[in-house]
Amino acid sequence: MAVVFRGTAESLSIVGNDATTQNLFVIENGFKSRVNVIINRLTFGCDSLVALTSVQNIVRTCRCTAVSGGVTLHKASFDTTQTSDANVVFRSQNNEVALITATAGDTLWAQLAGRMHTAVEQQNAERDSERIAERNLMPFTSSSTNLTVRPGEALLVKVFASAAASNAQNSTNYTVRCSWAEDSIDTFAISGTVTLGGSPLDGAKVMVIEADDTALTNAYLHEVKTTAGGGLWASTIRAGKVGAAFVQYESGGAYYTAPGSPYLMQ
Amino acid sequence: MAGFFSASTFRQVGNAATTQNLLTIENIDSTKLVWIRRLTVQMDTTAVLTAVSPLFKTSRTTGVPTGGTTLAKGLFDTSASSNANTIVRGSTASDGGANSGPTATAGDVVWERFMTRIHTAVGQVLAPDMSMLPIIVDTQNFVLRQNQALLVHIVAAAGTSNPATNHYVVNVCWEED
Numbered sequence: 456m457a458v459v460f461r462g463t464a465e466s467l468s469i470v471g472n473d474a475t476t477q478n479l480f481v482i483e484n485g486f487k488s489r490v491n492v493i494i495n496r497l498t499f500g501c502d503s504l505v506a507l508t509s510v511q512n513i514v515r516t517c518r519c520t521a522v523s524g525g526v527t528l529h530k531a532s533f534d535t536t537q538t539s540d541a542n543v544v545f546r547s548q549n550n551e552v553a554l555i556t557a558t559a560g561d562t563l564w565a566q567l568a569g570r571m572h573t574a575v576e577q578q579n580a581e582r583d584s585e586r587i588a589e590r591n592l593m594p595f596t597s598s599s600t601n602l603t604v605r606p607g608e609a610l611l612v613k614v615f616a617s618a619a620a621s622n623a624q625n626s627t628n629y630t631v632r633c634s635w636a637e638d639s640i641d642t643f644a645i646s647g648t649v650t651l652g653g654s655p656l657d658g659a660k661v662m663v664i665e666a667d668d669t670a671l672t673n674a675y676l677h678e679v680k681t682t683a684g685g686g687l688w689a690s691t692i693r694a695g696k697v698g699a700a701f702v703q704y705e706s707g708g709a710y711y712t713a714p715g716s717p718y719l720m721q
Numbered sequence: 722m723a724g725f726f727s728a729s730t731f732r733q734v735g736n737a738a739t740t741q742n743l744l745t746i747e748n749i750d751s752t753k754l755v756w757i758r759r760l761t762v763q764m765d766t767t768a769v770l771t772a773v774s775p776l777f778k779t780s781r782t783t784g785v786p787t788g789g790t791t792l793a794k795g796l797f798d799t800s801a802s803s804n805a806n807t808i809v810r811g812s813t814a815s816d817g818g819a820n821s822g823p824t825a826t827a828g829d830v831v832w833e834r835f836m837t838r839i840h841t842a843v844g845q846v847l848a849p850d851m852s853m854l855p856i857i858v859d860t861q862n863f864v865l866r867q868n869q870a871l872l873v874h875i876v877a878a879a880g881t882s883n884p885a886t887n888h889y890v891v892n893v894c895w896e897e898d
Contacts, residue, residue: 508842510732510888562793571845572846595850601798
């Protein structure tokens with residue numbers, strides 16, 4: 456299909472949580488989404504404020520499920536004429552105020568976070584990870600290794616420490632940032648004409664439902680269309696999905712409804 | 722099924738020996754190819770080492786690796802599934818856990834490099850990605866054919882140069898035919 460949005464999102468500055476694991480950042484593509492999310496860059500920074508003489512923490516990128524919590528991040532666009540799909544959501548932990556809950560799956564990449572053996576001299580909390588292969592949370596490649604988050608999927612950036620003391624609160628600060636593209640998903644068109652008493656009817660509401668399959672898995676209200684131009688309405692359904700539509704209309708206190716065609720499929 | 726995949730070892734500690742196998746990736750499929758796109762090692766070391774650093778090598782193997790811990794394979798796109806005949810092995814099943822292989826015989830060396838050491842234990846310690854194959858494999862195919870494998874391993878001047886206070890993480894990204 457076509458890239459319809461490119462953007463960036465950045466976490467808050469997140470302090471350690473005095474635990475051996477910590478969820479930092481989530482990239483979530485909601486199941487209603489009409490785009491695939493292609494991750495272009497995913498990196499992090501780590502500033503250590505106190506010495507750590509034991510092994511440094513690992514930051515891992517994993518696929519994940521059951522995401523909730525955190526704070527929703529702003530999505531900055533490369534081109535302000537483009538709009539990100541509302542179902543593409545980036546979450547950051549906001550310290551103890553808003554924790555992210557997620558179930559980590561298979562690891563995609565891992566990166567040691569850095570440490571100060573003694574607290575002296577310069578701390579390179581941020582090297583330019585866009586230029587050097589450091590603090591990457593996905594492979595640093597130029598080939599088309601599209602790391603794809605499809606509708607209903609999510610990625611998690613998570614800290615793993617060998618001991619809680621290695622991830623002490625107010626001793627470590629993390630930031631995570633992501634650059635991504637949204638690739639539109641193929642759709643097919645559905646349309647119709649609403650009539651009342653045999654005549655085309657404008658102003659009727661057509662509710663368009665979309666689901667994964669004929670068992671109506673993940674069914675949701677895609678949109679509500681108002682008929683116009685002679686009772687006409689039109690919408691789209693994602694390729695491979697199943698659509699349904701039905702009508703509601705109110706006039707002078709009288710209520711009407713009409714069923715749609717069963718299982719609108721490509 | 723064609724697509725891109727990745728795997729990452731758990732944190733592996735030095736084995737206090739002059740050689741240590743860190744990761745293998747093998748292709749035992751008779752019809753499908755595996756192309757390595759990125760292979761990196763990161764290292765942390767918490768003890769001073771004033772002798773020469775361990776040398777990290779990527780070698781083709783003679784024979785197919787065995788043993789170790791078979792690592793989970795991450796999917797770059799869930800519409801593609803990795804071939805079961807592509808197998809990635811590490812040496813431990815948990816961060817800092819006991820090493821148990823993998824067993825492999827190193828053949829021709831493909832790439833090698835030093836990582837890092839701390840001559841005195843002061844200041845910052847970073848663990849950047851160290852490429853274990855030339856970066857050109859990103860776009861030029863480095864191929865594993867049937868029953869071929871790559872081994873990432875350590876060759877240290879002395880066992881004391883590879884102590885348990887060394888920590889290694891290996892990442893690999895590949896494409897399947």
